[in-house]
Amino acid sequence: MSKNDQTRIGFTGDISFSGYFQDAYKQEEVFSKEVKQFFNDNDYNVINQESPITSCRVTKKRRLAHRSDPAVIPFIKKEIKNPVFSLANNHMMDFGRIGMMDTVENMKKTDSVFIGAGENIEEACKFVILGDKVKVGVFSLQYKNFRVAGKRMAGPFYEGKEKYIAAQIAELRKQVDWVVVVYHGGDEFLYAPMPYTRKQLQSYLSLGADLVVAHHPHVVQGYEKVGKKMIFYSLGNCMFDTDYQRAQEGATEGMLLRLTFTKEGYEFENFPVHIDREARRVEPGQPNEHFMEYTSSNYKPLWCREAVHKEEVLQRAADLREEALAQMEEEKQKKREEYNRLRELYSPSANEDDDSDDDSDGAVDDSGDVDSGEEETTDDTEVVTKKKSGFRPRKMYKRTKRAIKRAIGGKKTRTFRRGRLQYKLFYKNK
DSSP states (O other): OOGGGOEEEEEEEEEOSOGGGTTGGGSSOSBOHHHHHHHHTSSEEEEEEOSOBOSOOOOSOOSSOOOBOTTHHHHHHHHSSSEEEEOOSTTTTTTHHHHHHHHHHHHHHTTOEEESEESSHHHHTOOEEEOSSSOEEEEEEESOOSSOOOSSOOEEOBTTOHHHHHHHHHHHHHHOSEEEEEEEOSOTTOSSOOHHHHHHHHHHHHTTOSEEEEEOSSSBOOEEEETTEEEEOOBBEEEOOOHHHHTSSSTTEEEEEEEEEOSSOEEEEEEEEEEETTTTEEEEOOOOTTOOBOOTTTHHHHHHHHHHHHHHHHHHHHHHHHHHHHHHHHHHHHHHHHHHHHHHHHSOGGGGGOOOSOOOTTOOOTTSOTTTTSOEESSSSOEEOOOOOSOOHHHHHHHHHHHHHHHHOOHHHHHHHHHHHHIIIIITTO
């Protein structure tokens, strides 16, 4: 069969020119020749761009705010053949609407193909059709319901927009031979998906998609065949390295995926990659034991084991957060001291003889920080604004309701509890 009678599409895990890779676009060889050859052997390559591409450096997010310089676009287009930028991910709004709008504008300026985000929901949910004789429709969405695209709001495409998802798949079925959904979601640093994630991705197959390719956990997970359809649960990291990820295991390993489509069917090939943190380079990796086919017999013990593993993941993340917040507080204290020093140095001498009732002695009140209007983040996605004091019955009711819900546990909490119990009772000694 000639190459003209097939369409070959490559898929990557998470890519971000931030953290330790923020200046990687200035290097000549970020991707090894073997990795570049993988990209060149495909007709198209769908990459998950895990950060806004913007010059904006102002954000209310105190931790884990990622951004990439606009210069990365020409770099990626040079290094990766025919890239399709998937922008539906939880970091796309790290620099607010400005960062989001900048990203879309930079994409359009450079004639880059992008999916998964836009100036409004109509643009965010749009699909792209790849291939000539064999046509493949691709669109992307993400799990996080935070500043998502709306009718008049820029943002990423969100999994909760079921009507839009069903409509896009139905429309693609009329125009293409194959439909691929690129999904960004799942539990971070777990080597197998939880049942609720599995159910979510299987629902896209029920709507008419042929394949689902997912990322976000930052580690490699397995795949599953559902009849003639397939789900790839996590391709891990392709090029992403931060302190947050260095606190966990498995974040240096990723998987490149190639799907070769014909009129009659499709085949997949996997190419493991490894992030060399010292050289800041992506190289060929070793076969990954977690990239396995899930069956009815092996899936249950896997997810039960990962339910136990989740406790370790959360503890490492909590320890890292405490260290980061302590460092931030130390920096803030230094700023306070410098502010007070300058205030005393440049205050008018007349103030020394002022007999006013002000007993503040020129110091900044620690209860009102210099940056008290900023926001705090509890993890890499959730932002919580500081509340004003005062009795508000309606808000107090909502807080109590949330506290009760946390104590009882939602669907995810109950899933992890069940998985841990089953692991201890049935699978621990196997």
